[in-house]
Amino acid sequence: MGTTGKRPILRDIAARVGVSETAASFALNGRPGISDETRRRVLEVVEEMGWRPSYAARVLSGARSRTIGMVLTRTAATADSDLFFMRLMTGMQSVLRRAQYGLLIQVAETPEEEVEVYRTWQAERRVDGVVLVDLRADDPRPRAVVDLDLPAVLAGGPDPDALVPSVSIDDTAAMTLVLDHVRELGHRRVAYVCGPQDLLHVQRRVEAFDEAVRHHRLQQGSVLGTDFTSRSAAAATRAVLDDPAPPTAIICDNEVLAVSVVATLRALGRSIPGDVAVISCEDTPVCTAMQPALTALHRDTPGFGADVAAHLLGRLDGEAPADSQEQTPELVVRGSTVPAPA
Amino acid sequence: MGTTGKRPILRDIAARVGVSETAASFALNGRPGISDETRRRVLEVVEEMGWRPSYAARVLSGARSRTIGMVLTRTAATADSDLFFMRLMTGMQSVLRRAQYGLLIQVAETPEEEVEVYRTWQAERRVDGVVLVDLRADDPRPRAVVDLDLPAVLAGGPDPDALVPSVSIDDTAAMTLVLDHVRELGHRRVAYVCGPQDLLHVQRRVEAFDEAVRHHRLQQGSVLGTDFTSRSAAAATRAVLDDPAPPTAIICDNEVLAVSVVATLRALGRSIPGDVAVISCEDTPVCTAMQPALTALHRDTPGFGADVAAHLLGRLDGEAPADSQEQTPELVVRGSTVPAPA
Numbered sequence: 001m002g003t004t005g006k007r008p009i010l011r012d013i014a015a016r017v018g019v020s021e022t023a024a025s026f027a028l029n030g031r032p033g034i035s036d037e038t039r040r041r042v043l044e045v046v047e048e049m050g051w052r053p054s055y056a057a058r059v060l061s062g063a064r065s066r067t068i069g070m071v072l073t074r075t076a077a078t079a080d081s082d083l084f085f086m087r088l089m090t091g092m093q094s095v096l097r098r099a100q101y102g103l104l105i106q107v108a109e110t111p112e113e114e115v116e117v118y119r120t121w122q123a124e125r126r127v128d129g130v131v132l133v134d135l136r137a138d139d140p141r142p143r144a145v146v147d148l149d150l151p152a153v154l155a156g157g158p159d160p161d162a163l164v165p166s167v168s169i170d171d172t173a174a175m176t177l178v179l180d181h182v183r184e185l186g187h188r189r190v191a192y193v194c195g196p197q198d199l200l201h202v203q204r205r206v207e208a209f210d211e212a213v214r215h216h217r218l219q220q221g222s223v224l225g226t227d228f229t230s231r232s233a234a235a236a237t238r239a240v241l242d243d244p245a246p247p248t249a250i251i252c253d254n255e256v257l258a259v260s261v262v263a264t265l266r267a268l269g270r271s272i273p274g275d276v277a278v279i280s281c282e283d284t285p286v287c288t289a290m291q292p293a294l295t296a297l298h299r300d301t302p303g304f305g306a307d308v309a310a311h312l313l314g315r316l317d318g319e320a321p322a323d324s325q326e327q328t329p330e331l332v333v334r335g336s337t338v339p340a341p342a
Numbered sequence: 343m344g345t346t347g348k349r350p351i352l353r354d355i356a357a358r359v360g361v362s363e364t365a366a367s368f369a370l371n372g373r374p375g376i377s378d379e380t381r382r383r384v385l386e387v388v389e390e391m392g393w394r395p396s397y398a399a400r401v402l403s404g405a406r407s408r409t410i411g412m413v414l415t416r417t418a419a420t421a422d423s424d425l426f427f428m429r430l431m432t433g434m435q436s437v438l439r440r441a442q443y444g445l446l447i448q449v450a451e452t453p454e455e456e457v458e459v460y461r462t463w464q465a466e467r468r469v470d471g472v473v474l475v476d477l478r479a480d481d482p483r484p485r486a487v488v489d490l491d492l493p494a495v496l497a498g499g500p501d502p503d504a505l506v507p508s509v510s511i512d513d514t515a516a517m518t519l520v521l522d523h524v525r526e527l528g529h530r531r532v533a534y535v536c537g538p539q540d541l542l543h544v545q546r547r548v549e550a551f552d553e554a555v556r557h558h559r560l561q562q563g564s565v566l567g568t569d570f571t572s573r574s575a576a577a578a579t580r581a582v583l584d585d586p587a588p589p590t591a592i593i594c595d596n597e598v599l600a601v602s603v604v605a606t607l608r609a610l611g612r613s614i615p616g617d618v619a620v621i622s623c624e625d626t627p628v629c630t631a632m633q634p635a636l637t638a639l640h641r642d643t644p645g646f647g648a649d650v651a652a653h654l655l656g657r658l659d660g661e662a663p664a665d666s667q668e669q670t671p672e673l674v675v676r677g678s679t680v681p682a683p684a
Binding site: 067090093102256288289 | 364409414425427428431432435436438439444445446447448449450468597598601604605627628630631632633
């Protein structure tokens, strides 16, 4: 392969061999009706000219696109401060790079728009498979990828309809870890500031929270929904502090929510961790930067991304679809959680 | 377009029209030698069958790939905690989405490996153009994309060899803002904890720092290189505090370095901002989460990404290559910078 941008094209190859462009193309794509001699000559000329069969030509002749697609449907406002996707992509890339696969990224605003992207990708054979993220209740995407015959893996599952295999994180075990810790410290009134409850992983966490509250016979277990913005977390915090018996521990779905909860508690004259303990369900540099540092669930998100990519590539290689589960996140205890006030 | 995965293929179309596959393909790709009647019939059948010309077929017939490529050469360790790329991509996507362009992402470990990716992408016509980031001294990439005839825009420039047009940030003006602020607060001994100095934008900032130190006749202007990891920032901080007259203000290239500098200063018994003022050259949620909150340069990185994507799409539409410059970042003054100790 030369380093100049002037690619020899089919026309040049055909002219050099002395055959029609159609014959040259048939020879290159391994289609019948071309003499072995012509095929040999075409390949020889291709070799001489340093040509590499065009990606498009390969895809047309039935080869794979060697591209994995991922659509992000989060809004720009939340994606902007969300390290999760960067970590997921970094992990996916570590596997895709070795397999010489590219990652095609697109942003959509709704699951319906995302389905349209899949439809176009499959119609145009732009990707060999896709990674689905952030499954919602009544999500049209699993059914759509099945109908489109587009291989898919769900990052964070399982799919309740079992249409798409998943690599999942045990949200129940993770939430149980958090509640066990809080309970051991003597907290009896605990609140959970969570993400939008149409997200299935948020639903699973809320169920696990409710279950653990019952199991530990805690007095209170308020669940406060947010849209993942700092503003909604601040509003949730103000609301829960209006309670005559406010919580002494607040669990937050991620560090963005936790930062806002801490700032709001302080603005309302509460000290952390003296009056209220705070826990983040995502561990990022923010958690250790704060004073006190935040107790957080530590996940190996790049490892998760690598597993998701490996799972999808395995499916493309003919492995049977199967759900798999990641290791339970670890709880890293830091200064933001201390025994409950007497 | 039906929702089932069974795409009608060229063979089916040809059979239905009663022509050869070659003729059907020629008709679809607008090539000569096909009667208007046949072309009309083929397009009619295509319409009836709900077929969408394959992406590969379109690219083969000379159409664009409608894909922009970006290779990230940062290591997984730093990309993981770096919000910059997530914000850049989010901004790029806002423009690409409207233009129905996809973004193909690949990770490479060296500029040379990155050049190989460009070579493959161009040979296979997988992308219409690329965005270059993190230009280094003696970087092989601008020359490579020119030689490959691959349209490119440099995000953060300018290119010293003027081979590739750029959308750049005025690093000199930004650093001047920071030094003016520090000087006004009476600091006379200032250190700069920067990234790897083979990165051109780091070099430009270091030059601007040295220039501002001279301009303000500050007593000291130590420049401490790091590899963008927390560990190297901690080592730099310990080194600078060994000085008999240590700095009273430390400027950090980003928030990851700033967090580590603050933690190290505290571990060594220094208070922030009482003993040492700290400034971050990137503003992220970490900066407001800390106590005290960090004074930081606030950049509109999504806006920067949008401008980069628009610039590249403009080039693809035949606009003349031209450098453009973003607005100077704003300095957001927070609790981490107070007047210098007497």
